[in-house]
Amino acid sequence: MFKDITIGQYVDGNSVIHRMDARVKILLSILYIILLFVIDSIALYAVFGVFTAFLVIISRVPFKYIIKGLKPMLYILIFTAVINLFVTGGETVLWQSSLWKGLKITKEGLTIAVQMVLRLVFLVIGTSLLTLTTTPIMLTDGIEKLLKPLDAVKVPSHEIAMMMTIAIRFIPTLSEETEKIIKAQKARGADFESGNIIKRTKAMVPILVPLFISAFKRADDLAIAMDSRCYNSGKKRTRMKQMKMTWIDAAASGVMIAFSVFVIIIQRF
Amino acid sequence: MIDAKNITFTYDEEEPKKYVLKGLDLHIKRGSFVAVLGHNGSGKSTLAKTFNGILLPSGGTVYVAGMDTKDETKIFDIRSTAGMVFQNPDNQMVAAIVEDEVAFAPENLGVEPSEIRRRVDECLETVNMSEFAKSSPSRLSGGQKQRIAIAAVLAMEPECIILDEPTAMLDPKGRSEVIKTIKELNKSRNMTVVLITHFMEEAAIADRVVVMNHGRIEMDDTPSKIFSQVEKIKELGLDVPQVTELVFELKKQGIDLPSDIITIEECHRAILEKLKKGTKND
Ligand SMILES: Nc1ncnc2c1ncn2[C@@H]1O[C@H](COP(=O)(O)OP(=O)(O)OP(=O)(O)O)[C@@H](O)[C@H]1O
Ligand SMILES: [Mg+2]
Numbered sequence: 001m002f003k004d005i006t007i008g009q010y011v012d013g014n015s016v017i018h019r020m021d022a023r024v025k026i027l028l029s030i031l032y033i034i035l036l037f038v039i040d041s042i043a044l045y046a047v048f049g050v051f052t053a054f055l056v057i058i059s060r061v062p063f064k065y066i067i068k069g070l071k072p073m074l075y076i077l078i079f080t081a082v083i084n085l086f087v088t089g090g091e092t093v094l095w096q097s098s099l100w101k102g103l104k105i106t107k108e109g110l111t112i113a114v115q116m117v118l119r120l121v122f123l124v125i126g127t128s129l130l131t132l133t134t135t136p137i138m139l140t141d142g143i144e145k146l147l148k149p150l151d152a153v154k155v156p157s158h159e160i161a162m163m164m165t166i167a168i169r170f171i172p173t174l175s176e177e178t179e180k181i182i183k184a185q186k187a188r189g190a191d192f193e194s195g196n197i198i199k200r201t202k203a204m205v206p207i208l209v210p211l212f213i214s215a216f217k218r219a220d221d222l223a224i225a226m227d228s229r230c231y232n233s234g235k236k237r238t239r240m241k242q243m244k245m246t247w248i249d250a251a252a253s254g255v256m257i258a259f260s261v262f263v264i265i266i267q268r269f
Numbered sequence: 270m271i272d273a274k275n276i277t278f279t280y281d282e283e284e285p286k287k288y289v290l291k292g293l294d295l296h297i298k299r300g301s302f303v304a305v306l307g308h309n310g311s312g313k314s315t316l317a318k319t320f321n322g323i324l325l326p327s328g329g330t331v332y333v334a335g336m337d338t339k340d341e342t343k344i345f346d347i348r349s350t351a352g353m354v355f356q357n358p359d360n361q362m363v364a365a366i367v368e369d370e371v372a373f374a375p376e377n378l379g380v381e382p383s384e385i386r387r388r389v390d391e392c393l394e395t396v397n398m399s400e401f402a403k404s405s406p407s408r409l410s411g412g413q414k415q416r417i418a419i420a421a422v423l424a425m426e427p428e429c430i431i432l433d434e435p436t437a438m439l440d441p442k443g444r445s446e447v448i449k450t451i452k453e454l455n456k457s458r459n460m461t462v463v464l465i466t467h468f469m470e471e472a473a474i475a476d477r478v479v480v481m482n483h484g485r486i487e488m489d490d491t492p493s494k495i496f497s498q499v500e501k502i503k504e505l506g507l508d509v510p511q512v513t514e515l516v517f518e519l520k521k522q523g524i525d526l527p528s529d530i531i532t533i534e535e536c537h538r539a540i541l542e543k544l545k546k547g548t549k550n551d
Contacts, residue, residue, distance in 0.1 A: 010366070012403055136365040169365045172407035218360045224323055225361035228353040229374035229421065230345045240372040240385040 009065070010135050016248050017059040017133045022142030024249040028256045029130045035260055036122050039267050042111070045118045047266075051259060052125055061132050069128035070121065077117055084113035136168045141239060158233060166222070177214060181207050270429050270461045271297040271320055271351065276329035278315055278484075289315045290326070291484040299428070300459045302452075304472035304492070307481030308506035313465045316481070317433050320463070321351040334428060349378060352422035356434040358406075358414035367409075367417055368393070368402040374425045385424075392420040396450050412443025416450055423454075429461035430454065437467065448474070469496070469510040473531040480505060493529030512536040 012018075017025070039048065056066060090108030097103035131139065144161035151157055182192065185206050192203045278290035289312045297303055307313050318324040319331050322338035331338045333347045340347075352374075355361050364370040368389050375385045393399045396416040406414055415435055422430055432451065436444040448471055454460040464475060472478050478495045480488040482505050488495055496502065496513040503509075509517070516530045516539070526543060530536045 010405075135369070137369040165365070166363060169363060169406075172405070173359050176407075218357075221355060221357060221360035222363070224318075225353075225355055226363060226373075227323055228321055228348055228355075229425065230348050230377040231373075232345070232377060236379040238376055238379050238382060238385065240369070240376060240382055240389065242382055 009132065011061050011065055011132045013060055013133065015058060015060045015133070016252070017055070017129070019246070019248055020133075020252055021243050021245045021249045022134050022138040023145055023243060024245060024253060025130055025134060026139075026142050026146060028252060029126060031256055031260060032126045033123060035263055036119055036126070039263060040115060041267070042114065044263060044266060045115065045122075047263065048122060049118075052122055055129060056125070059129055059133050061129065065132055066125055066128060069124055069132075073120065073124055077120055080116050080120060081113045084116050085109050088112045136165060138241065138243070140165045140168075141241075141243065145243065158237075162233075170218070173218075174211070174215065178207065178211055181210050270299040270301075270334060271295070271463070272332040273316075273319070273326075274330050274332070276319060276326035276331060278312075278319060278324065278327050280315075282327070288327075289484050290319070292329070293484065293486055295479065295486065295489075297429075297461060297463060299461055300455075301477060302455045302462045302475045303464070303477045303479060304475035305463065305465045305479045305481060306467075306469075306472055306507055307487075311481040312484045313481055314433050317353065317431050317463070317465055320431055321348045321353050323353075345378065349374070349425040350427055351429045351431055352425055352427035354415070354418050354422055354430065354432040354435050356437050358411055358418055358438065361418050362406050362414070362421075365405055365407075367398070367404050367406055370406060370417060371421045371424050374421060378425065388424045388426070392423040395423060395454070396420045410443055411439045412446040415439060415443065415447050419447070419450060419454075427460075429463070431463040431465075433465045434467060435464075436471065444468070444471075469508050469513075473510050473513075480507070492531050496531050497528035 036048070039045065056063070085105055086103065086109065088106065088109035090106030092107035093104050094107055094110065095105040134142070140161040143164065144157050147155055147157035147160060186192070190203060190206060192200065195203070273293060273295040276290055276293050277288055279288045281287050293316070295316075305313050305316070315324065319326050319338065320333065322331075322333075322344050325339055333351050336343045336347050336350075338344075338347055362370050363373050371389045371392055372385050375388055380388070389402075390399070393402055396419050398413060398416055398420060401409065401413065401417075406417060409417070418435075419430070419432075430451075435451075436447050439447065451462055451464060452474060455462045462475075464471065466472055473492045473496065475492055478488070478490065478492045479486055480495065480502070487505060488498070488501070496509045499509050499513065499517040508514075510531055512533055512535070513531055516526050516528065516536060519526055520528065524543065526539050530539055
């Protein structure tokens with residue numbers, strides 16, 4: 001069920017994107033996402049697509065990982081497309097149902113649907129590229145460093161980062177466990193495939209209950225194991241891998257900022 | 270190394286009758302390999318947790334390398350002196366990459382980055398897992414995960430390592446990998462080892478076996494002396510190693526064998542000798 005989740009799946013490599021500082025990579029990814037929501041012309045999406053393809057190619061991450069990240073999104077994408085296609089009102093009617101006049105596709109609806117789908121696709125590709133080229137520890141360390149200034153207003157930056165580290169670590173463990181429980185319940189005659197939504201939701205209860213019980217047990221064990229290894233919520237903590245910025249980060253920031261300026265200028269005129 | 274003086278412990282202060290540890294003295298010598306046996310619920314895990322200050326005894330005192338575990342200012346010294354490995358390898362891992370997992374403890378202790386790197390490489394080498402430094406623990410076998418957990422504790426450079434049923438969830442191959450690693454640490458590094466286990470064959474390789482029963486120490490001796498008392502061991506709800514059982518049954522049949530046999534080799538030799546002697550006498 002969760003096997004397709006690519007978050008936290010790091011693909012080892014030595015490309016320029018792999019060698020970028022995590023902090024810079026996170027900030028530039030945020031810029032990428034903002035940009036994605038600024039643009040709204042099909043031509044600019046094409047430009048964006050070319051730029052994204054360029055990033056994927058220089059990251060040297062095998063294409064199948066990118067596709068894998070998109071797979072669990074399939075239903076959301078279809079849903080978004082359908083909703084936008086039929087709900088958006090507009091002047092230019094392209095198609096109208098002969099049975100019910102309210103059901104129609106307009107040019108505006110089609111444009112919005114295509115844009116929303118492209119936005120989501122690029123959003124997933126962009127963020128997967130970040131997590132696929134950054135080790136989970138670097139990623140959470142980067143987030144911690146970026147949130148550090150907010151400590152002054154009582155944002156627990158270290159705890160947030162630690163929570164994310166543990167969550168990433170436990171995704172495969174818990175997904176394996178879920179599969180095991182589903183198999184065990186099926187072997188006892190549980191039926192997850194038939195019936196209406198309510199019935200199917202009810203069928204999830206015997207999966208969730210044991211899953212939660214075991215998750216609490218794991219949390220308990222982990223807390224003791226962390227205590228035993230002198231964990232002390234970030235006080236005087238050091239890091240094995242130090243972050244440092246190099247010319248690669250300067251160059252990458254330059255490229256990204258130039259691209260943003262270019263996109264915004266085209267968007268405005 | 271570890272000195273427990275008349276310790277008692279209860280999880281429930283309200284109902285002091287339910288003591289899990291009932292006045293227990295134990296001294297573990299530096300460099301020794303002690304196995305702890307006992308039926309389910311006899312208090313082994315509870316005892317282990319008092320050895321690094323995860324639990325504080327309700328009465329009595331535990332000293333680790335001379336430090337009182339109640340002394341809060343020394344808690345990190347105590348925990349890095351007496352490292353602890355637990356039963357479930359999945360539940361004690363924090364990081365999603367092996368080398369980050371091993372780096373976790375020294376990072377907590379504020380060790381210099383270059384020194385952490387050195388320790389991580391060395392500890393992974395010690396447990397024979399260097400080639401997996403960059404892998405994700407979720408792809409490893411149980412035995413490999415447990416060896417990573419041992420490396421993660423060794424990175425604190427402890428003097429003593431306490432293992433609470435480290436092989437309970439492993440297959441026979443994983444079990445022998447882990448036991449080999451532990452034995453090697455004790456023999457070549459002179460590391461003090463406390464091994465809690467349900468496997469009698471594992472206890473047989475220790476220098477000393479402590480048997481717990483309802484929160485007390487019932488027996489405390491060398492493995493061969495302990496396992497020669499087959500009936501008493503069985504009374505305490507435990508088993509003896511298979512070879513010991515075999516010798517015990519043979520003796521019952523009137524075949525005179527030494528009763529302190531605990532390894533397959535010893536048994537093999539003793540039986541061969543017996544057979545040779547037997548043919549000579551005829
Ligand atoms: N967190 C806890 N809260 C309350 N009671 C506990 C707790 N942990 C253990 N106990 C109780 O303390 C007693 C001793 O448990 P302990 O885990 O030390 O035994 P053990 O010898 O390690 O057993 P096992 O062989 O099953 O691991 C048991 O009766 C158990 O029910
Ligand atoms: Mg136990």
